[in-house]
Amino acid sequence: MSSPKPEIGFCGLGAMGFGMASNLVKQGYSVTGFDVAPQSLERFKKEGGIPASSLAESAEGKPYYVCMVATAAQAQSVLFEGDKGIVKALPKGATLLLCSTVPSAYAQSVSQQLKDVGRDDIFFIDSPVSGGAARAASGTLSIMAGGSDEALEKGKFLLQEMSDAKKLFIVKGGVGAGSNMKMVHQVLAAIQILATSEAFGLAARLGLDAREVRDKVVRSEAWSWMFENRSTRVLEEDYFPGVSALTIILKDVGIITSTARLHNFPTPLSSIAEQVYFSGLAQGFGPNDDAGMVRMYYPDPVTKVNSTLPKEDASSKLNLVVCMLVGIHLCAAAESISFAKHVGLPLDQLYELAVDAAGGSIMFQECGKQMIEDLKGGESTLVASTGRRLDSIVQDMLAAVEEAQKTKCPMYLASGSLSLLLMARRGGREASAASVIDVWRV
Amino acid sequence: MSSPKPEIGFCGLGAMGFGMASNLVKQGYSVTGFDVAPQSLERFKKEGGIPASSLAESAEGKPYYVCMVATAAQAQSVLFEGDKGIVKALPKGATLLLCSTVPSAYAQSVSQQLKDVGRDDIFFIDSPVSGGAARAASGTLSIMAGGSDEALEKGKFLLQEMSDAKKLFIVKGGVGAGSNMKMVHQVLAAIQILATSEAFGLAARLGLDAREVRDKVVRSEAWSWMFENRSTRVLEEDYFPGVSALTIILKDVGIITSTARLHNFPTPLSSIAEQVYFSGLAQGFGPNDDAGMVRMYYPDPVTKVNSTLPKEDASSKLNLVVCMLVGIHLCAAAESISFAKHVGLPLDQLYELAVDAAGGSIMFQECGKQMIEDLKGGESTLVASTGRRLDSIVQDMLAAVEEAQKTKCPMYLASGSLSLLLMARRGGREASAASVIDVWRV
Structure with missing residues (x-):
């Protein structure tokens, strides 16, 4: 990418997410991260990340967003929680990667919910990861990604930044296939x-x-x-x-x-x-x-x-x-x-x-x-x-x-x-x- | 049976065996019982049983014998333990009931061992019971019995004394069928x-x-x-x-x-x-x-x-x-x-x-x-x-x-x-x- 690197929003700076977000910072991206734990935000700042004071702030104006919370319940809350959620704040045509391990039915429900709230302009990728904290930090995770062709095309560079070249698996079958x-x-x-x-x-x-x-x-x-x-x-x-x-x-x-x-x-x-x-x-x-x-x-x-x-x-x-x-x-x-x-x-x-x-x-x-x-x-x-x-x-x-x-x-x-x-x-x-x-x- | 009731040897006066042996005493049999626990022998004497001081004593001269120990390992020990075992002491043509719950393979091995030690004159019945201590004492157990036709004919009266009339099951298939x-x-x-x-x-x-x-x-x-x-x-x-x-x-x-x-x-x-x-x-x-x-x-x-x-x-x-x-x-x-x-x-x-x-x-x-x-x-x-x-x-x-x-x-x-x-x-x-x-x- 010779053009300036796009801004990225990130949510969930736990063991895995912190490494993933910090790696993106190292790769030269401007990453705005949010986590409920203030100490994680503090640590992220030291790594060169931009701490957000709210979910909305982490998402506003970001053309790319990575969600790396622990569970489907947490994902549901951060993505769709009323006026304060990520989806509401994302700009038109943004690309959203859900990297949490969730049931495929939940990933598919996110697609549906995006439609239901009138945000099917968002390119959604179901992309759980594997490999542990060390590989998260070095950008060499295994990633299993499913989504529409358009979404995958838009998000591919980001998936590549986070994964080992041999371990990025684009799984046929659309949203849900990655989770499956x-x-x-x-x-x-x-x-x-x-x-x-x-x-x-x-x-x-x-x-x-x-x-x-x-x-x-x-x-x-x-x-x-x-x-x-x-x-x-x-x-x-x-x-x-x-x-x-x-x-x-x-x-x-x-x-x-x-x-x-x-x-x-x-x-x-x-x-x-x-x-x-x-x-x-x-x-x-x-x-x-x-x-x-x-x-x-x-x-x-x-x-x-x-x-x-x-x-x-x-x-x-x-x-x-x-x-x-x-x-x-x-x-x-x-x-x-x-x-x-x-x-x-x-x-x-x-x-x-x-x-x-x-x-x-x-x-x-x-x-x-x-x-x-x-x-x-x-x-x-x-x-x-x-x-x-x-x-x-x-x-x-x-x-x-x-x-x-x-x-x-x-x-x-x-x-x-x-x-x-x-x-x-x-x-x-x-x-x-x-x-x-x-x-x-x- | 109008003729005098035959003498019975009995081994294993635990929760189940004590009830079974005592019931036979009540039915008018002369029952000579053995157990490793002296207090069981003492109790059995009070019920009118004859306590034996050794396995051999419980078996000598008894045309019928009931073995009600807990496991196959115990049965093997009391039946065949060298010169002191039950089999050695039983008179020619005795009928032996193994009422313990054992693998059918073990019951079948008893038949074989009887042959091996030259005692296939003994009529052997594989007859595990079910029903708990109360039904043992009242002679209303369920019994599942397998053996040769001759053995079953000889032992049937004894099986009937111990079981409920509707719950004596003669299982086709010979020795092992009862255990199965x-x-x-x-x-x-x-x-x-x-x-x-x-x-x-x-x-x-x-x-x-x-x-x-x-x-x-x-x-x-x-x-x-x-x-x-x-x-x-x-x-x-x-x-x-x-x-x-x-x-x-x-x-x-x-x-x-x-x-x-x-x-x-x-x-x-x-x-x-x-x-x-x-x-x-x-x-x-x-x-x-x-x-x-x-x-x-x-x-x-x-x-x-x-x-x-x-x-x-x-x-x-x-x-x-x-x-x-x-x-x-x-x-x-x-x-x-x-x-x-x-x-x-x-x-x-x-x-x-x-x-x-x-x-x-x-x-x-x-x-x-x-x-x-x-x-x-x-x-x-x-x-x-x-x-x-x-x-x-x-x-x-x-x-x-x-x-x-x-x-x-x-x-x-x-x-x-x-x-x-x-x-x-x-x-x-x-x-x-x-x-x-x-x-x-x-």
Whole structure:
């Protein structure tokens, strides 16, 4: 852009929003930001931003606006709250980016509300982000954006400023498609975050050394981005406040299950994860890092387990932990992909996005592609020409859950996954691991 | 029997066994009993029983023997423990009743072990019981008995002495069939015990009066024997020690899930219940009454909820609790019946047994029959000519889970059931409620 950079309004200077807005300042934009917390405004000023004293002030005369509040309820309030809201204050033909993680139905309702209040001159983009505070600050987020062609054309430069070049995903399907893409990615995230805790809980009850568990899993087909990321915090008991609060993933999983209900679509594993998260909330773990959910499975620090198992015994038990994660991750991949198909998302794009993001896992990488090809074909023709067979995953999972039962360890996701894997076996003994996706075929 | 009554040996004078053995004494039998607890022997003597000082003494010269210990591990120990076990001491041609609740595989292994030790002269009957301590003492238990025709003929009089005339079920299929029948009945019990707690937990979070919840549910299609029975203890917080310990139902559900794994059969709801029970165990609730599981859903006494809801609001929320139980009970019926079919049990007998026992529910009564007819037909032809449609149950369940989510109440069984109900909807909008059983068709 050789012409002077346009002014940008910004609302929501929290962990993510602050980094995003500050990055735009660094890129040479004049950014007027608003937040309900005065200290955030003060900090923003020090970064070169312009603090606004009201929502209206942050929006007046700004041709571009980024809304990065925490929830749909907050977005509704800041966008449309009577005379004081952002929408009322934006100039004609402004471009509005909603970067919060919200249900797609809410994003679509914003389009409708803009019409209802006579402001469909505003170019609206539904563009949730992913990647954490550090990537927000460096302008290298993943962004999943949906909107009209016109809106996307107008807003693209801004989306590009905030995202990594390879991680800006323009999702076909208009407003709502961005939120849906984020949602199906979070299916993987929500399940795999909890699977990490479940794995460490089981490992502790089996008498395994937590560090050895980590080392083994990250070098195995049980690897997931979430396991590798969260396991560091588990080993350090770094939950207070930690990096990513339980309440955040609980909000995201709530979007998954409520949207699934809206579509009459089953999300059995996400639903199980949500219930365990609710139980964690009831234990007071809400503000703690989500890695602290391991305490739902093992009350003491898992690193305190003094492993005295003979080497061979430890090795076979470690293997059960690997098997258990593999089974869960396989089902998570199937739940994410089939839900994506159900809401009409482009599946190849989901694959490209998730395989290299926080939802990534070896199982998603290895079986996700085959699941997608299968769904495109319309009916199950999955035979294991290459890769693992469902039967082998089932046998491993049976052994893992058998052993877990002896330790009296609650295995919400593992036993839930085993049920799904067993249900999927109508495909016969030759079926590929990817054929588990048939269970979600409604 | 006009001839003198035969001598009976008895082992395991716990809550159930003491009543059973004492009842046999009252019926005029000479009963020689053994237990590891001296005070039980003392008490038994006062009831007119003959205390034995060893296992061998309780068995020597006894043509009939009843083993009523708590677990398969205990049974293995008392039956076969070297020179001191019951089997070694029993006279040639004795009849041995194993009344403990054990996996059918264990019951079958007893037959094999009798052969292996050269004692297949013993007539062995696999005959678990149900009904609680009071009915044990009055000789009106439910009994599910499997064995060879010869063994059943020899032991029948004894089974009749211990059971209600209408509740002695001779189950076709030989040794193991009795245990399997008890197991599939416990599918209903295990799910419906926890459903009671889940319902009261949700009701409390919705701000409902617990007594009104009880009154409403027991007069509705959400009725279950377990709800009616356990709700009394919930209202009185009568958990210490209560009547039926969490560890007992946890043992039974462990038999369900481990046998299901052996058969590669999915028992998703029983598995969910087991995990929540494990979490309850980790909270220290093991020795408490299983009705105390309500504390997993609502930490304070549910009777302390001071309901201030307007009458209409309370009524619609009460209705959600009813809907939630209806959905769970429907799925429990399907899981029990389909598992029974899978292990080859006579389904009409299961129906007759369970409809009038602790596993009974209105949903089992109303939809169980249709499920059984459907399974006999071999493939799904279920159309809702009469009775409820699956679609209507799904809509109700969606509303209940939606509302529960707002209260942040963990709804393990309800959300698990909703997933199963949604998976079952391949049958189309006209399908009957009973068609949910298709999900278990593996």
